[in-house]
Amino acid sequence: MSDPLALVPKDPERQTAKDFKTDQEVRWCPGCGDYAILAAVQGFLPELGLKRENVVFVSGIGCSSRFPYYMNTYGFHSIHGRAPAIATGLASSRPDLSVWVVTGDGDALSIGGNHLIHSLRRNVNLKILLFNNRIYGLTKGQYSPTSEVGKITKSTPLGSLDSPFNPISLAIGAEASFVARTIDSDRKHLQSVLREAATHNGTALVEIYQNCNIFNDDAFAPLKDPQTRDDVTVRLEHGEPIVFGADRDKALRRSASGPLEVVPADSPDILVHDARNPDPSLAFALSRLDSPTFEHTPIGIFRQVERPSYDELMRAQIDEAIAQHGAGDLTALLGSGDTWRID
Amino acid sequence: MTKQVRQLDRVIIRFAGDSGDGMQLTGDRFTQETAAFGNDLSTLPNFPAEIRAPAGTLPGVSSFQLHFADHDILTPGDAPNVLVAMNPAALKANVGDLPRGADLILNTDEFTKRALAKVGYAANPLEDGSLGEYRVHSLPLTSMTVKALEDFDISKKDAERAKNMFALGLLSWLYHRPTDATVRFLEVKFAKKPEIMKANIAAFQAGWNYGETTESFSVSYEVKPATLPPGLYRNISGNMALAFGLIAASVRSGLPLFLGSYPITPASDILHELSKHKRFGVRTFQAEDEIAAVGAALGASFGGALGVTTTSGPGVSLKSETVGLAMATELPLVVIDVQRAGPSTGMPTKTEQADLLQALYGRNGESPVPVVAPSTPSDCFAVAIEAARIAVKYRTPVMLLSDGYLANGSEPWQVPEVDSLPEIEPAFAEAGEEDFQPFKRDPETLARPWAVPGTPGLEHRIGGIEKADGSGNISYDPNNHDLMVRLRQAKIDGIARDIAPLTVDDPSGEARVLVLGWGGTYGAITAAVRRIRAAGGTVAQAHLRHLNPFPANLEEVLHSYDKVVVPEINLGQLALILRGRFLVDVIGYNRVRGLPFKAEELADVIRDVINS
Numbered sequence: 001m002s003d004p005l006a007l008v009p010k011d012p013e014r015q016t017a018k019d020f021k022t023d024q025e026v027r028w029c030p031g032c033g034d035y036a037i038l039a040a041v042q043g044f045l046p047e048l049g050l051k052r053e054n055v056v057f058v059s060g061i062g063c064s065s066r067f068p069y070y071m072n073t074y075g076f077h078s079i080h081g082r083a084p085a086i087a088t089g090l091a092s093s094r095p096d097l098s099v100w101v102v103t104g105d106g107d108a109l110s111i112g113g114n115h116l117i118h119s120l121r122r123n124v125n126l127k128i129l130l131f132n133n134r135i136y137g138l139t140k141g142q143y144s145p146t147s148e149v150g151k152i153t154k155s156t157p158l159g160s161l162d163s164p165f166n167p168i169s170l171a172i173g174a175e176a177s178f179v180a181r182t183i184d185s186d187r188k189h190l191q192s193v194l195r196e197a198a199t200h201n202g203t204a205l206v207e208i209y210q211n212c213n214i215f216n217d218d219a220f221a222p223l224k225d226p227q228t229r230d231d232v233t234v235r236l237e238h239g240e241p242i243v244f245g246a247d248r249d250k251a252l253r254r255s256a257s258g259p260l261e262v263v264p265a266d267s268p269d270i271l272v273h274d275a276r277n278p279d280p281s282l283a284f285a286l287s288r289l290d291s292p293t294f295e296h297t298p299i300g301i302f303r304q305v306e307r308p309s310y311d312e313l314m315r316a317q318i319d320e321a322i323a324q325h326g327a328g329d330l331t332a333l334l335g336s337g338d339t340w341r342i343d
Numbered sequence: 344m345t346k347q348v349r350q351l352d353r354v355i356i357r358f359a360g361d362s363g364d365g366m367q368l369t370g371d372r373f374t375q376e377t378a379a380f381g382n383d384l385s386t387l388p389n390f391p392a393e394i395r396a397p398a399g400t401l402p403g404v405s406s407f408q409l410h411f412a413d414h415d416i417l418t419p420g421d422a423p424n425v426l427v428a429m430n431p432a433a434l435k436a437n438v439g440d441l442p443r444g445a446d447l448i449l450n451t452d453e454f455t456k457r458a459l460a461k462v463g464y465a466a467n468p469l470e471d472g473s474l475g476e477y478r479v480h481s482l483p484l485t486s487m488t489v490k491a492l493e494d495f496d497i498s499k500k501d502a503e504r505a506k507n508m509f510a511l512g513l514l515s516w517l518y519h520r521p522t523d524a525t526v527r528f529l530e531v532k533f534a535k536k537p538e539i540m541k542a543n544i545a546a547f548q549a550g551w552n553y554g555e556t557t558e559s560f561s562v563s564y565e566v567k568p569a570t571l572p573p574g575l576y577r578n579i580s581g582n583m584a585l586a587f588g589l590i591a592a593s594v595r596s597g598l599p600l601f602l603g604s605y606p607i608t609p610a611s612d613i614l615h616e617l618s619k620h621k622r623f624g625v626r627t628f629q630a631e632d633e634i635a636a637v638g639a640a641l642g643a644s645f646g647g648a649l650g651v652t653t654t655s656g657p658g659v660s661l662k663s664e665t666v667g668l669a670m671a672t673e674l675p676l677v678v679i680d681v682q683r684a685g686p687s688t689g690m691p692t693k694t695e696q697a698d699l700l701q702a703l704y705g706r707n708g709e710s711p712v713p714v715v716a717p718s719t720p721s722d723c724f725a726v727a728i729e730a731a732r733i734a735v736k737y738r739t740p741v742m743l744l745s746d747g748y749l750a751n752g753s754e755p756w757q758v759p760e761v762d763s764l765p766e767i768e769p770a771f772a773e774a775g776e777e778d779f780q781p782f783k784r785d786p787e788t789l790a791r792p793w794a795v796p797g798t799p800g801l802e803h804r805i806g807g808i809e810k811a812d813g814s815g816n817i818s819y820d821p822n823n824h825d826l827m828v829r830l831r832q833a834k835i836d837g838i839a840r841d842i843a844p845l846t847v848d849d850p851s852g853e854a855r856v857l858v859l860g861w862g863g864t865y866g867a868i869t870a871a872v873r874r875i876r877a878a879g880g881t882v883a884q885a886h887l888r889h890l891n892p893f894p895a896n897l898e899e900v901l902h903s904y905d906k907v908v909v910p911e912i913n914l915g916q917l918a919l920i921l922r923g924r925f926l927v928d929v930i931g932y933n934r935v936r937g938l939p940f941k942a943e944e945l946a947d948v949i950r951d952v953i954n955s
């Protein structure tokens with residue numbers, strides 16, 4: 001398997017979370033879920049041990065997209081929705097960089113939807129962190145493409161009309177090779193997903209449920225409330241039976257008609273999670289378990305399959321051309337084709 | 344039979360037929376033969392946007408005009424001396440451009456009742472005397488080709504399709520063109536289909552032999568090679584010259600070339616050409632849309648590449664926000680707009696110069712961007728390097744305005760010595776700098792440091808949000824914003840010190856009228872000026888390569904003449920700026936027909952101004 005970090009220089013010094021903090025004042029609202037994600041990322045990066053100067057965060061526009069300013073790495077806060085495109089040019093021309101994209105549900109799925117799906121199918125070496133708060137935060141609370149139908153906001157006083165995207169289903173449909181979901185409040189889980197994403201060859205999409213306590217507070221309450229949390233969270237672990245519930249008494253099984261069904265954990269034929277399955281249909285079925293009321297919501301890695309990355313293929317074509325015909329010679333190029341000499 | 348050979352100093356030929364008749368290929372081959380022979384030349388392909396418009400109709404006509412001479416020429420010519428028309432539609436669409444006495448070579452096989460009716464000919468023009476003022480050569484080109492290829496094991500359709508090679512052979516005989524290169528070309532083109540290859544070569548030779556033996560042509564013509572400066576030459580189109588110029592800029596700067604592009608006529612050939620040159624480390628990225636194309640190019644620039652994006656007008660509209668970001672983050676980027684007739688989809692295969700205001704002003708906020716424009720197909724090479732030079736030196740996006748005429752037109756180009764090309768110094772910020780400030784400017788150029796990821800100690804964040812002068816930290820301070828807006832403007836304005844002053848061609852020094860152009864109208868304007876001078880008139884000429892900033896002496900030049908004529912293929916966009924900036928009452932000449940100006944048309948306009 002290609003290691004996407006093979007060409008990224010390592011720091012001989014031991015790093016700590018502090019190394020990744022900048023002197024900039026963090027300007028998210030107090031209590032915003034973005035703080036927890038920032039701390040989790042800063043806490044995780046020393047584990048990779050990459051030289052800080054070889055790590056780049058690229059973002060679009062939104063509250064979430066302010067993220068790069070707080071990371072003591074190279075950073076590019078770009079324009080609304082376009083971060084995957086900008087990061088594609090960077091990642092495909094610089095194999096010595098670890099390139100991360102930070103985006104929001106509006107940024108990635110509304111204005112930037114086209115770039116998102118195309119980077120997923122291309123499999124460029126990007127690690128995309130999609131902060132899903134199911135709302136437009138920065139523009140003060142309009143509904144977003146992940147808001148539930150009927151969402152009452154300033155722009156939809158009588159309730160929103162359009163069906164939301166399920167980012168996981170969308171990514172799987174877009175041929176993504178790595179698709180995961182995690183949640184701002186569970187640092188351990190978040191970091192475990194980042195660990196796999198960072199070393200995945202190609203585009204990794206990580207949806208992070210993020211609480212916007214100002215415009216969409218408690219959007220993920222059932223997943224956070226200690227009373228309900230364990231009953232509704234379905235933790236996906238590759239190779240493990242999919243068992244959940246506070247008493248670990250529930251499991252998943254494919255019903256005769258196709259969709260997944262929840263059955264007692266001791267039923268026969270309960271599903272064992274297989275994120276590496278080349279066939280995406282189980283991962284897709286798992287993504288369809290979601291419901292607006294979070295009865296059972298899978299978190300973890302849905303899909304993690306091997307596929308060459310766009311940037312390594314692009315590099316290989318160049319290497320091949322040079323190996324076959326030698327490096328380009330400008331004098332020869334300019335004088336190529338039908339030429340004639342005047343004396 | 345010995346035939347008479349007559350000397351000519353120049354000829355204009357137009358090949359016209361159905362889109363499926365291979366007229367572009369025929370024209371292209373004739374051009375290569377002519378270039379190899381050593382004439383000066385200039386070409387004008389003209390084709391429909393549809394890939395296969397309905398056969399035999401006026402909208403389906405495709406043509407290729409070539410002007411060649413024993414002296415230096417500037418345009419594809421106003422009016423053809425020779426029209427090759429492969430069908431009635433081609434005749435009807437083009438006959439209006441012919442001067443009295445022109446030669447008309449007609450493929451009579453196609454002049455059937457049905458074909459005539461399709462384009463509205465009530466009577467057959469071959470018979471009704473309506474072509475009386477031309478020298479008509481009625482030839483059954485299709486059936487002669489089929490007959491010549493009788494012995495080949497190919498379908499009738501394939502035999503008929505070779506009629507363009509028959510025509511090419513005939514014209515090659517008529518003008519004494521060398522033929523080896525065309526034979527070699529056909530050998531390569533049809534290498535995988537040997538029978539078709541042999542048939543096409545046979546058709547080409549049959550056309551030549553026909554000229555030699557037929558009584559329809561009693562005279563053949565010689566146009567002596569032009570006396571061009573000594574050196575190595577090749578024929579080059581504008582798009583090819585842009586691609587070569589970009590590679591040259593990459594080599595001369597040591598920056599890897601990254602092209603982000605989305606296919607669009609008439610710019611796609613730059614993408615196609617650059618895709619072939621991976622040996623130069625060129626990365627070409629066909630994006631999902633123009634926004635991603637320019638985004639990826641900018642991302643590559645952020646990483647230390649020479650980021651380039653190529654498109655046409657509608658694509659520039661989509662790229663505007665990212666060009667604004669490049670402007671605000673002060674990163675190098677080359678944006679090539681091969682202008683076509685707009686607005687909206689407009690006429691994709693036709694030329695225009697109407698994106699000047701879009702290039703200069705089509706962004707939100709105060710967002711000055713340098714704009715350069717090549718004047719001839721081969722000039723595209725030098726201007727591509729100039730665009731890259733400015734982009735890299737001043738850390739700014741640069742707009743390059745080519746057009747459909749330059750893109751597809753071609754002319755001989757003296758291949759430059761690599762050592763004579765400008766060197767471009769990226770001057771990256773280097774590790775080890777204490778207290779690095781990403782927006783601390785070079786006092787002379789006002790350019791900011793280009794610190795690329797991977798450089799230790801220079802980690803920093805940039806973005807479209809307003810930045811504090813020096814540190815680059817987010818700043819909403821009113822005075823800082825005012826300062827930054829002015830600094831960015833001053834940086835671009837300052838480029839005027841680093842470009843050549845405008846040169847004025849005013850041989851007598853007594854002209855009272857100046858003709859000022861920009862971009863692809865150079866050839867037509869220069870040819871018009873020569874005509875006026877040849878007839879004893881006095882006029883000065885200047886042509887702008889830099890549209891932003893203008894050369895420092897432009898104002899002075901404008902004020903040195905009583906009258907300034909500005910011909911543009913738009914409704915007066917440069918004129919608007921000149922009036923606004925310099926309070927000069929310039930006289931515009933504006934036509935937007937999707938076609939280049941004709942020299943005679945401009946000569947008339949200029950003459951009127953001189954005499955008024």
Ligand SMILES: Cc1ncc(C[n+]2csc(CCOP(=O)(O)OP(=O)(O)O)c2C)c(N)n1
Nearest residue numbers: 061062063064080104105106107136137138
């Ligand atoms: C071209 C453009 N259109 C609109 C906006 C305004 N805008 C900024 S952020 C945003 C939505 C942000 O929502 P999301 O991506 O979910 O990020 P969040 O703030 O919730 O983290 C919008 C509409 C913009 N900056 N640029």
Ligand code: SF4
Nearest residue numbers: 029032063137212213
């Ligand atoms: S508006 Fe919401 S998402 Fe934005 S910073 Fe405040 S809490 Fe966070």
Ligand SMILES: [Mg+2]
Nearest residue numbers: 104105135137
């Ligand atoms: Mg949001």
